[in-house]
Amino acid sequence: MTTGLAAAEDTLLQKGFLDLDVDPTLDLVEEIERLKKEKNAIILAHYYQESEIQDIADYIGDSLGLSQKAAETDADIIVFAGVHFMAETAKMLSPTKKVLLPDLKAGCSLADSCPPHLFRKFKEKHPDAVVVSYINCTAELKTLTDICCTSTNSVHIIESIPKDKQIIFAPDKNLGAYLRKKTGRDLILWNGACMVHEIFSHEKITKLQVRHPNAKLIAHPECEAHILEKADFIGSTTGLLNFTKESEATEFIVATEAGIIHQMELASPNKTFIPAPPENTCACNECPHMKRNTMEKLYLCMKYEQPEIHLEDWIIEEGVKSINRMLDISEKAGLGLKSSNDPD
Numbered sequence: 168m169t170t171g172l173a174a175a176e177d178t179l180l181q182k183g184f185l186d187l188d189v190d191p192t193l194d195l196v197e198e199i200e201r202l203k204k205e206k207n208a209i210i211l212a213h214y215y216q217e218s219e220i221q222d223i224a225d226y227i228g229d230s231l232g233l234s235q236k237a238a239e240t241d242a243d244i245i246v247f248a249g250v251h252f253m254a255e256t257a258k259m260l261s262p263t264k265k266v267l268l269p270d271l272k273a274g275c276s277l278a279d280s281c282p283p284h285l286f287r288k289f290k291e292k293h294p295d296a297v298v299v300s301y302i303n304c305t306a307e308l309k310t311l312t313d314i315c316c317t318s319t320n321s322v323h324i325i326e327s328i329p330k331d332k333q334i335i336f337a338p339d340k341n342l343g344a345y346l347r348k349k350t351g352r353d354l355i356l357w358n359g360a361c362m363v364h365e366i367f368s369h370e371k372i373t374k375l376q377v378r379h380p381n382a383k384l385i386a387h388p389e390c391e392a393h394i395l396e397k398a399d400f401i402g403s404t405t406g407l408l409n410f411t412k413e414s415e416a417t418e419f420i421v422a423t424e425a426g427i428i429h430q431m432e433l434a435s436p437n438k439t440f441i442p443a444p445p446e447n448t449c450a451c452n453e454c455p456h457m458k459r460n461t462m463e464k465l466y467l468c469m470k471y472e473q474p475e476i477h478l479e480d481w482i483i484e485e486g487v488k489s490i491n492r493m494l495d496i497s498e499k500a501g502l503g504l505k506s507s508n509d510p511d
């Protein structure tokens with residue numbers, strides 16, 4: 168049992184509030200590597216994490232790859248360097264494992280834009296519709312979902328549903344509008360969006376294109392339609408990364424969270440990557456939720472094995488069905504599971 172200061176630290180860590188002072192002379196890379204071995208832990212990182220975290224991860228990927236990895240790992244502890252819905256998904260797929268998130272406050276504006284109690288009422292208005300939810304939603308929303316999808320497999324998932332069925336798509340209206348165009352299906356959309364992908368400036372991108380006439384504009388489908396219409400290529404984070412590797416172009420304007428540029432530069436050191444400019448002057452194409460994770464918090468969370476993700480049993484049992492349906496369809500289509508850490 169923990170008492171006194173230790174108990175207070177426990178509570179704070181669990182809430183993710185604590186940035187305990189980390190000894191500045193510690194070699195965090197060495198310490199994290201040591202803790203990984205000692206605790207049989209695996210670090211899964213999303214492409215939007217800061218570069219140092221990506222460099223120390225065992226697997227870096229998009230939402231689909233990260234889910235697939237979380238489902239198949241034999242590690243005892245999954246340390247999720249990403250946001251809350253991603254760690255929840257890992258817990259649902261590996262409920263007997265300890266899943267840690269360096270900062271519990273690393274949320275997601277898109278997941279927050281679809282509260283389950285309101286979505287339940289919305290769903291009641293379309294009782295015959297199949298519900299497809301983007302994986303960027305809460306665990307509870309997944310219990311109200313028939314099939315999850317990610318940006319890598321969303322077209323396949325929509326196309327797997329019989330043509331005579333109505334489809335509700337939540338929570339991202341931008342990805343939903345893109346899917347309407349790609350699949351020709353009349354999706355019923357929830358009105359949610361990602362704060363990072365809604366901030367890109369059409370005007371500033373146009374000015375950049377004038378200055379860099381040979382640059383390819385590449386965009387994530389969470390971006391608004393007027394940005395996607397200008398794009399030379401649209402894809403998930405993995406899709407965008409692969410495009411930059413395979414393309415003969417040497418300059419790219421990147422309309423997604425700027426963290427992905429680290430892997431693009433590593434894969435193609437002679438190419439130039441320009442982050443697409445946001446409407447204002449701040450670094451709004453950095454996701455403030457993703458960037459809550461730091462090397463210090465990663466180290467502390469591995470040391471104390473907190474903050475840990477806990478989910479009620481019924482949420483795991485109900486919610487995982489929609490994720491498993493997505494994984495089955497993805498496997499049949501041969502999609503996913505390749506890390507930027509893997510050799511080509």
Ligand code: 13P
Nearest residue numbers: 229230231317318403404
């Ligand atoms: P993907 O990496 O699956 O394309 O998702 C992007 C995203 O917004 C994750 O939060």
Ligand code: SF4
Nearest residue numbers: 275276277361363454
């Ligand atoms: Fe959510 Fe957008 Fe951040 Fe992804 S980039 S975690 S969708 S707020």
